[in-house]
Amino acid sequence: MLLDGQPYREIQAHMIRIENLTRYYGGTCAVNDISFDIKRGGILGLLGPNGAGKTTFMRMLTCYLRPSSGNITVKEYNIHEHPLQIKGLIGYLPESAPLYPDMLVYDYLKFVADVRNIEKARADSRIKDLAGICGINEVMHRPVNELSKGYKQRVGLAHAMMSDPEILVLDEPTSGLDPNQIVEIRDIIRKIGKEKTVILSTHILSEAEATCDRIVIINRGKIVADGATDELKRQAGSDYIIHVSLVHGNFDEIRQALSGVPGVSDVALAGSDDGTMDLHLACSGQRDVRPDIYEIIKNNNWPLLEFYRETRTLETIFRELTRGN
Amino acid sequence: MHKAATIFRKEFRGYFVSPIAYIVISVFLILSGWFFFSTFFLFGQAEMRSFFSLLPVTFSFIIPAVTMRLFSEEFNTGSYELMLTMPVSSLDIIIGKFTAAAAFVAVMLAPTVSYGIFISFIGDLDWGPVAGGYAGALLLGASFASIGLFASSLTRNQIIAFITGMSFCFVLTLIDKMLFFLPEGVLNVLQYMGAGFHFQNISKGIIDSRDILYFLSICFVMLYATNLVIQEKK
The missing domain is CATH 3.30.70.1340 (MTH889-like domain)
Known part of the structure; x- marks a missing residue:
């Protein structure tokens, strides 16, 4: 099978392939011709100052935004032709977990399970498992708008993990949390990263250093560094x-x-x-x-x-x- | 369609979780009941024509109030990003939200069936025109819901969505009532564009395919326009 002229086997070795990805907002270039591959498994940290293009990149990867030019391939699927299949492979937690405020946590997770085609019988046990993993058992029957930021973030994480996706994309998953919550969420991400491909953006550099296997630094829409943490330090002088x-x-x-x-x-x-x-x-x-x-x-x-x-x-x-x- | 059905269930339940549904239904029943029964005994005729004739105006501001939050609230809170990054298409979202709004209109109309039952006790009510009136009311409600949905997709501000939707609906309701201001050449075209004109035909019990086609066309055009707006936002 050929995909854009490349053998399927070669593409399969990479979970995600980003090729010449560019995105403009009007006249402003948010992501400027970036290309890199992400292998299966491990945690990739996306670092960059505010407005560097991290969130825009994540939004294109999760099919929320369309690239102005360039391509993303996830497994054998192309973002332009198979957005639904790609969305099925990715669990996404946007920054500050914008959940439906009027819904109860349980109802919300049930809705997510339904949208993700999880059978009713399996949905309940999956929700129970996720409530344990993310530590949200005590808030399952409370409305989302009554939750603290930390709990909202955990519910958002449960949302992202609902279908046990192969790829987890987390946009600043620990922003606004207290130190204890940060440690807990970081532990959860590390556990997931052992089996799944995790892409997370963060401003907390020590977090990226402690959590990520690979770091990509973006500045003004371009990649300025890419490699393992130690490798980056060596590259820097x-x-x-x-x-x-x-x-x-x-x-x-x-x-x-x-x-x-x-x-x-x-x-x-x-x-x-x-x-x-x-x-x-x-x-x-x-x-x-x-x-x-x-x-x-x-x-x-x-x-x-x-x-x-x-x-x-x-x-x-x-x-x-x-x-x- | 499974995903559209899931979104329909979430949206439909969402109306009844917040107080908006109860407030809107109460306002609708008080207004329509008051205007209908205040003249009903004066005419002394066992029919519901005056109830149906009021619906285009009442719906013009009630339905945009129901639909104003559908997209605007999601854009404002950011939950639209969560929704769209799940394996659903924008068409699933639009159909789910539209059918939920149309179903809400049906629920809002349901208590008014008791008016017909009440009238049938005190007079000889012809149920044919009444059934036609309800069919027309559902079509009118669905058309206005599609207009409200479109208005909601344009902005993250619910008030602006409400005013835009209400303006569209009022123009369609009143356009055939202002024909005397307009040149003769465009009268037929503008009369055909009026929702009130088509609704009056159906509410008399006259089922004309042109009227049905008119309402279905409004739904289709508005849902298509909503899809274009949503695609453009990407």
Whole structure:
């Protein structure tokens, strides 16, 4: 079977294939010619500043919006020709879970089960299972408009998972939740990600770092980074920073001594106070330079107050890549 | 059609979950009952023609009030995004919502059958024109529901949807009543466009295929226009 000239086998290796996807709102380009593949299984994090095009991308993937140009293929289905089949494969939780306010939670989930063609006998047990997984047992017979934001988000998650879809698309699933709820929802997503393909967008970079197997950073509608978290850090330049605090007055002397260590690319004065100096040593390469640095400090008898290595966080990389947005 | 039926059930139940259904039905029954019975005993005739003749005007503002929330509320709360990303087509959604509104009109009319039963006790009521009147009322109600649905698809503001729907319905109701203002050449065309004109024929018990076709055409054109608006929003 051929699909747009490509063998079916090749396409099947990818769960989702995005090709030259573009979307305009009037004269504004929200998503600008992006292409990438998503493999079966795992959690893909979509990062980007506000207005970067994350939600627009998700809305096109879930067939809510039509692309201005380009194509999305989910399994063997094309978004332009088989939107209903694609919708059947995807469970979607839009940002802030806009549920029907007047409906009871149970009635709402029953409605979703009915729309998703789940037989009546199986629907009840599925709703019961989801109520347990998402922790909504105690609100099943309350109207949606009386629920807290956290519970609405959980009901939204149950909605998305109703048909046990192969792909789960979650737009900022933890926004507005308290820290305990964030941890709970994150655990649920991690569990699902072991079996299903999960695509989630988030502003919380630590969340993406902790939850996602792969991260795609979007800025102004274009992909600016794509890869596993560690891979992204490597792509972004120098690998880590070493913080050193010393009781010593001569920065030039220290800089001269420490910049001679192989692997240290820069020694910067981060701050000084009452005879103490905070230094940032930018380091690159696989070699651990800490023993050499410690040896120099020891030989010079510089009183050492602090000495630790900081791996470059995703936040630094995110800021660098989306600077000027 | 299974999905349209599911959406129909959800929408139809939705009317009765909020107070809107009870308020609208009460207002309709009070207004129609008051205007009908205030002149009924003066004429002393066992017929319901004056009840049916009031329906186009009453429906013109009652039905847009029923339909104004159908799409506008969903656009406003964002639930439309959830609905459309489930495996349903926009046609399923439109048909489900339209049939729910039309069924609501039927429920609203149902208590008025008691007027006929009451009249049949005190006089010799000819049920033929009454049955024709109800058939016409259902067709008129369905047409106005399709207009209201279209108005609701245009905006996320329910008040604007109501005013737009009501204006459309009033124009169709009153267009054949203002013919004396218009040039002779367009009289027949405009008279044919008037909902009141076609409804009067049916409510007299005259079943003419042109009248039925007229109401079905309004439904079709309005539902088609709604689909175009929905597609355009994508």
